[in-house]
Amino acid sequence: MITLHHLNNSRSQRVLWLLEELGLTYDIKHYERDKDLRAPKALRKIHPLGKSPILEDGDLRMTESGAIIEFLTDKHASGTLAPALGSADRLRYITWLHFAEGSAMPPLTLKLVFDKMESAPAPFVVRPVLKGIAGKVKSSFVMPEVTSILDYLEGELKKSTWFVGDTFTAADIQMSFPIEVAAARGGLNKKWPKLMAYLDRIHGRPAYQKALEIGGAYEIVS
DSSP, X not given: OEEEEEETTSTHHHHHHHHHHHTOOEEEEEEXXXXXXXXXXXGGXXXXXXXXXXXXXXXXXXXXHHHHHHHHHHHHOBTTTBOOTTSTTHHHHHHHHHHIIIIIHHHHHHHHHHHHHHHSOOOTTTHHHHHHHHHHHIIIIIHHHHHHHHXXXXXXXXTOSBTTBSSOOHHHHHHHHHHHHHHHXXXXXXXXXXXXXXXXXXXXXXXHHHHHHHHOOOOTTO
16 A cells, blocks of 8 residues: 655655556555654654655655655556656656756755745844845845756756656655746746746646645745
């Protein structure tokens, strides 16, 4: 029996979406973030880091959304939501599974950190200094990195409907999170029409909508 330990407003929403796309039977255990937005201590009883998603499949316990997605698709959907091993598209598929967290998310996370730094409570004398440092880092490094990534992704979607070609795959599920974050707080707008249309296609998928109903409000990116 598959069990998903699901934290509200987290990356585990992607795994929940995949389970719905695959039409698998699963159990879901819900966890709510604490007031400081951290995962509750109850998740540490499942895994020492207390992170989500955590997937259990029999005696197997897994973390990391990319690894979980690869495991589930190889076991249940090779050749459909995941290109078959040895196929021409397999390398692109694996690349996008890793790109989402390895390349796309770090600058978006930095933007969130420095946005909070700009608005964080601080003594009157210190506040302009913090705001100045945060603004400088964002303008000189963070936002150029975010823009470069968005330009790259826009270019890739000019080549095909989805990231691995003209067929939807689980790589699109993995890539959805950084693109959603970029739309909410990274400056993604109509300047990148292919990415905006991509989000519309994602949001229109019945399994995506069903996962939202089950997983609850998805507001971490807002």
